[in-house]
Amino acid sequence: MTTSTTVTIAASMRGGTKDYGSGDAAVRALDGLDVDIAQSEFTAIMGPSGSGKSTLLHTLAGLDRLTAGESWIGETQITGLSEDKITQVRRDKIGFVFQAFNLIPSLSARENITLPLDIAGRDIDPAWFEEIISILGLGDRLTHLPAELSGGQQQRVAVARALVARPELIFADEPSGNLDSRSGAELLGFMRRAVKEFGQTIVMVTHDPTAASYSDRVLFLADGRIVDEMREPTADRVLDRMKQMGH
C-alpha cells in the first residue's frame, strides 16, 4: 500500500443526514455520515440492503438532497444550490451509469453517447471519442438503437456516455447488476482501465463482492454510517467482511 502525500478530493460529505418520511414513519437512511472520495480512484460502496448505500450515491451526485449536512463536488458545495445549478453541476462534472434503462430509446448509440455534450452545447473531441469507442468495442454499433443492442452493449454505451464528457466523477449504481458474469466482468474491466489509464474517478454502489474487487477502495456501510473500509480488495476478503456484518 502506497501512501500519497497530497490526495485531491473529488467529492466529499460532512455530517450527511437523510431522513425519509416524517414523524413515526421517518426512516433515517444516512446518519451523520462523513466521507471523502479521492480523485482518480475507483471507490466501491458496499453494504446490506437498507444500509443507505444508494442514498449515499444519490445525495453525493446531487440527484437527491440531504436533510442535514453538507456535500461537495470538487470545490463546489452542492448543498444549498438551486435545482437548476445542481442540474448544471451534474451536466458539467458528473457522469452516470445506472443498473438498467440507461439509454434514451429514440436515440442511436452514438446520439446517446454524445447526449451530455449536446445538452451542454460542447464540441466532441473526435480523438477521445474514437479512443473510448475502440476500448469499449462499440465501433460497429454506433448507428443502432438501444433496443437493437444486447444488455452488455447497452451498459458499455452507458459507460461511453459517462466518459465522453471527461466528467470529474462517474457514479455507477450496480452497473453490472443485470449482466451475465462474463459481460459484467468485461464492463468492470473497462471501468477499471478508465481509472488506471485516464485517471477517471468512479464511485460505484454494488452488493457483489466480485464487482467490488475491481475497485481501489471499498467502503462498508451499515445503518447509514461508514463502518469500515478496505484498500486493494479481493473478492474473498470483501465476502469475509460482508459475512462479519451479517450479510
Next chain:
Amino acid sequence: MFRLAVKSVRHNPKRLVLTAVAVALGVALAAATFTLTNALSGGFTKLFEEIYAGTDVIVEVDPDADPAEEDPFAATESVFTGADVDEVAAVDGVSSAWGGRQVMGSVLAADFEPTNDVMAGGGPPSQLFNWAGDPRVDQATLVEGDGPAADDEIVLDLDSAPNLGYAIGDTVSVATEAGVEEFTLVGLVRFGESNSLQGATLGYMTDARSAAINGDDGYEQISVIVEDGANQDAVAEAIGEILPPDTRAITGEAKAAEQTEAFDEILQYIDIFAIAFALIALFVGAYIIVNTFRIIVTQRTREFGLMRAIGVSGRQLRTMILLEALVVAVASSTIGIVVGYLGALGLSTLVEAFSGDIFGTVTLPLDAVLWGYSLGALVTIVAAIMPAIHASTISPMEALRESATESKKPLRLRNVVGGALTLLGVLAIVVGLYMDIERPYIPVGAGAMILIIGVTLLAAQVLVPLAYGLKATLTRIFRVDGKLAANNIHREPRRSANTAAALMIGVMLLALVATFTESMKSLVTEQFKGNSADFFVFSSQGAIPTGAIEVIEGEDGVAYVTSTGLGTVLLDGGTTNVGVIDPETADLAFDYNNEPDFDQMDGGVFIDPSMVEAGYEVGDELTLEGPEGTATLTVTGRYLNEGDAQVWIDEDTGHELLGDYPLAQSMVVLDDDVDAAEAQDQLLEALAVDYPLVVLQSPGEFEQLANQFIDLLLGIISAMLGAALVIALLGVANTLLLSVTERTREIGLLRAVGVRRRSIRRMIRIESMVMAIFGTILGMILGVGLGAALVRALEDFGFTTITIPWVWLLLYTISAAIAGVLAAVWPARRAAKLDILQAIAFDG
C-alpha cells in the same frame, strides 16, 4: 369483471379526465340545443294557443288546396268578401263572424329619423289588423282608453306604445306600402293574458281604414264565435259546406295545434343542425378516446400479461376494457347533460334579458337525456373497440418482460387501408358533387367522413419522413431539445397521426367554410363588375313599395329605375319560380349572365339551367298559370345562373299572371352628369316623406353589406366548430400527458445527465407545436380542396373563381402554433416536475 373495470377507472382517474371532458363537451352541445329548442317550442306553443284561444272556428284559405300540393299564391290573398262573412254568420250555431285582414306596415317610433341604414327596420315586425272590438276575435283586451272608432284612430299594445315613445292622444306614424299613414293613439290593448308578443308591435285600426290602406276590401280569414252549447266541430263542418272552393273551416284548437306542429318542424331543423356539430365534436373526441385507450393498454401490458397468466381469458380482458369505456361514457355524458342544461338555462336568461319573454319554462327534455347518453356511450364504446381487441391479444409472456416494449409493427396494412379509404372518399365526393344525383349531400358527407379516416391512417406514414425532415431543422434551432422532440413524434407515428388528425378535422371544416365564403365574396365582387346602376333600392322592412319607385322615377337626374319582381306560377303541374324584369333596361343597369340579352325577350320567357336540365329548350312553348291569369309563351333565351329564378318574363306578362307582384330588387340609374352622392341625399329626402323605410345603397355599400352577411355566416359556423377545436386541443394535451407518463424513466434519465427543467418543458412544447401545425396544415389542404370542389360544383350558381383564403389560413397556422404551446402547458409542467429518483425507479 365490472368491479375490476370500475376499480381500474378509480385507481387511476387522472389519465381518463381529459377523455371524459372531450365526451362531456360534445354531449353538452347536444343537450344544450335540445333544452333550448324545447323551451322555444314551449314559448311559441303558448303564443299560438293564445292567438287562437278565443276563436272557436277559423275560416281561411285551405293550405292543402288543389291543384298544386302547396298552393303558393293563395296564402296572402284576400279571398273572402263581405258577403262571405254574412253567409258564415248565418250558419246554424254561429253566434258571430268577423272578417279579418292584416295591414302590411311598420309603426315608426316617435323619434324616428330616416337613415340610409338597411338594418334600421330590423327586429320584430309590426302586426296591424282591423279592430273587431270583441276580445275573443281580436285576442286583445282594451286596458286603457277606447278602441279605434274613427278611421284616423289606432290602438297599440301596452308594451310597444311606451317603447316607441307614444302616449294616448299622440299622433302615430305608420309606414305602409301606400306611404306614411297617420293616426291618433286612442287606447292601449293587452295581447292574451300577459302581452307576450315575442317583441312584435301589435296595433288595430278600423275596418274601413285597413281596407283603404290595402286597396282591397276583401278579408284573409273569418273568425267565428259559436253560440253557447254549440259543438265547434259540428259548426266548422256546417260552415265548410257553404265555403268557396280552396278554403276551409277549422276549429281554433286545431289551428293552434297545426301552427305548433309547423313551428316544431322548423325547430327540428335547428336540432339536426346542432346535432351535426355535436357529432363533429364527438367524432374528434373519438380520436382522443382511441389514443387514450391505446396508450393505457400499452402501459398496462404487464398487468394484462399477468392477468392472462393467472387465467383471465382474452375475451374477458376485452370486456373489461369496454366496461371501463362504458363507465367513462356514463360519467362524462351525465356531466355533459348537466353542463348543457345549465348552459341553456344561462343562455335563455341572457337572451330574455335583451329580447323579452320568448322561451317557455326551461326544463331538461327527455330528448336531451336520451341523445346525450346514446351519443356519449356510442362514441366512447366504438372508439375503445380497437384498443380492447389489442389488449385481448396480449400474451401472458408480456408479464415476464423487463419493461413495456413498444412493438414496432410495420405501417403497411395501415397505409393500404388508409390509401383505399382516401380514394373511396374522394370518389364519393366527386360523385356527389359532379354527378347529377338526388340528395348529393349523402355521398358528399359520407365521402368526407371516409376521406378523413383515410387521411388519418395515411398521416402516420407522412409523419415518419416529416419528423425525419424536421429533425435536422428542429435540431438546428432548438439543439438537442428539438432532436428529442422530433424523435418522440416519429417514434409513435400512429399516436401522433391520430392526435394531429383530431385537429385536422376541425381545421378542415374551418378552411372549407372559409374557402367557400371567400369565393362567395369573389362572386359578389365579380357580379358588381357588370353593374352600371348607381343605387340599389331596399326596404328595411317588407317589400319595396311600388309608390317609392314612382317617387324615385319622378326626381330630377334619374334616368330610369329597373326592378326585378318575384313570384310563383304553375308549369306543367309543378310550381316554378318566376322572375319579372324590364327587358328594355335590365341589361343596361346590370350585366346579367344571359343569352341573348333580355332586350331580345320579345314577350317570351328566358329559362335557367335547371329548366334546361329538365328538358326545356329555346323555341319551346310554355304555359304558365299564375293566380291572376294564364299565358302561353315562347322560350326566347337562356338565363345562365342557377338559383335566381327558373323562368324570366317581362313586366306586362308579370302583371297578367301575377297581378301586383312584390319587388325583390330595384336599381336606379342616374343621368350621366349627375353627382351620385348629391343624388343620394336628394332621393332620400324625397323618399322620407312617404317611404321613410326605403333606403338607397351604392354598389360599394351594397357589396360591403353582402360581405358583412358572408362574414357573419363564417363567424357563426366557426363558433359552432369551436367545440370540436377545443376537444382536439384537449386531445393534444391528453396524448402528451399520457406519453409523459410513459416516458417517465426516460425523462428522469435526461434530468439525471443534466437536462434542465426548462429544456424538458421546451421539448414537450416543440412536440405539441409540431403536431398542432401538422394537423392544421393537413386540415387546410383537405378543407381548401373540398371547398374548391364545392365551389366548382356550384358553377351553375354563378361561382366563377375559387378564392383561397390566404389570410385565414395564415391565421389558422399561427393559432395552431399558439394552441400547441397552450396544450403543452400542463404536460410540460408534469414532465419537468418529475422527481428524478422516482422517475428512474419508475416501473414502466
